[in-house]
Ligand SMILES: NC(=O)C1=CN([C@@H]2O[C@H](COP(=O)(O)OP(=O)(O)OC[C@H]3O[C@@H](n4cnc5c(N)ncnc54)[C@H](OP(=O)(O)O)[C@@H]3O)[C@@H](O)[C@H]2O)[C@@H](O)CC1
Ligand SMILES: Nc1ncnc2c1ncn2[C@@H]1O[C@H](COP(=O)(O)OP(=O)(O)O)[C@@H](O)[C@H]1O
């Protein structure tokens with residue numbers, strides 16, 4: 001697991017570190033990291049550094065100071081560095097002096113650079129780029145290295161509300177901030193420069209899962225296991241209109257667990273045809289014991305759906321509610337009455353479903369997706385997995401993880417049904433519901449990556465890549481550090 005800290009947490013930690021560090025030392029360390037990455041980018045782009053051209057966009061604060069110090073280091077390595085000062089009378093004084101002394105040039109315009117370094121604004125950023133900065137950024141046609149974060153993007157929410165830098169690489173310092181996991185599209189590749197901040201940091205605000213976390217969490221059958229002891233997953237999904245959702249969701253569970261999967265619903269014949277290993281029945285009541293239910297994909301929003309949801313809740317086991325299940329709960333909150341308060345619920349809304357269920361409760365999905373997911377999780381005493389390019393998973397106790405997509409190929413019809421099957425299988429294996437949702441989101445992205453190979457990919461092929469993705473996660477367990 002890797003931590004992510006809010007700007008407030010980072011600032012407080014930096015203040016403590018600054019108090020016992022010589023003046024300017026942290027900025028010089030940060031800037032050296034920027035210069036090192038910039039030199040590597042120049043080599044990749046042009047085959048060398050000497051004589052190559054870099055333009056710095058320099059704002060009014062320490063972010064601009066970082067850029068100027070980095071520019072000074074590059075200039076000493078014979079790079080032709082130009083600085084455009086957005087607030088000339090407020091540019092970082094020591095940084096500008098060092099930059100000029102190293103041979104850096106101040107100019108009014110971008111010039112014709114090989115690389116641009118964005119030092120417009122960092123942790124103090126509020127709102128989109130202002131017009132002068134926006135006009136410059138708009139004209140950039142070469143790769144951009146962002147200092148700390150891409151300017152114009154909100155550091156704590158990753159939200160973009162107007163002109164903003166879209167970086168190829170972001171070099172950040174001391175700790176990752178929310179923007180780095182919530183808006184990977186604007187950050188590009190994120191590199192972290194160690195400032196020695198770790199001892200000053202509190203518990204992280206958010207976490208992200210690594211491959212070995214997922215591999216470690218995946219249940220592996222032992223010699224005394226049988227098909228029941230590994231957890232039986234139940235899927236209550238599909239209807240005459242949407243039989244495919246049942247097939248996709250059930251299949252994902254089949255591929256994610258070596259135990260047993262039961263299906264209950266209208267699409268029993270379709271499911272049996274595609275997945276003969278599934279025990280399929282017409283109703284939840286006839287399905288037999290399961291350790292977790294998935295309910296909702298393609299279920300329909302009529303009386304049958306309401307009856308199915310009630311039957312599932314009455315079973316008193318961990319339950320993942322998706323799609324039509326969420327819409328039903330939004331329209332008829334009394335359906336919650338059938339829920340056993342001790343049985344965990346995972347809700348998996350996309351933005352529209354989130355609005356449907358959250359707005360009547362006074363919770364809106366604004367720019368701060370983490371805050372919204374946390375509020376709904378607390379209010380409903382359920383894990384909330386909010387879908388999107390960055391998937392946010394919030395537990396009722398406030399634990400929150402973010403899983404960033406590596407592409408947008410997952411945005412395809414039926415891919416959410418695959419995700420629910422994965423969550424169901426992990427819930428049935430006995431995993432903590434928040435971790436189950438997070439591991440499923442991680443594996444979902446990895447499956448899409450393996451299946452897509454930079455081309456469109458249907459949900460059924462994402463599903464087929466599940467075993468390869470599990471292997472990828474588990475191999476790292478074998479090679480990586482042993483966890484307690
Ligand atoms: N502390 C440390 O230990 C270390 C800190 N480090 C570095 O310091 C950075 C934080 O620096 P910082 O706090 O000086 O402010 P910073 O982000 O440069 O903003 C400057 C000014 O920009 C303006 N502005 C605001 N929004 C804007 C917008 N949308 N578009 C345009 N302009 C906008 C606003 O000024 P205003 O014009 O509103 O008066 C604001 O005050 C941090 O990100 C890291 O890079 C590293 O060196 C490592 C050690
Ligand atoms: N732009 C995007 N980039 C990456 N993943 C995305 C993007 N948009 C949606 N997704 C993911 O794709 C899946 C879509 O699920 P959902 O909206 O329920 O679709 P469906 O109902 O068709 O199965 C979710 O896992 C979501 O996180």
Ligand SMILES: [K+]
Nearest residue numbers: 118121147149
């Ligand atoms: K920046």
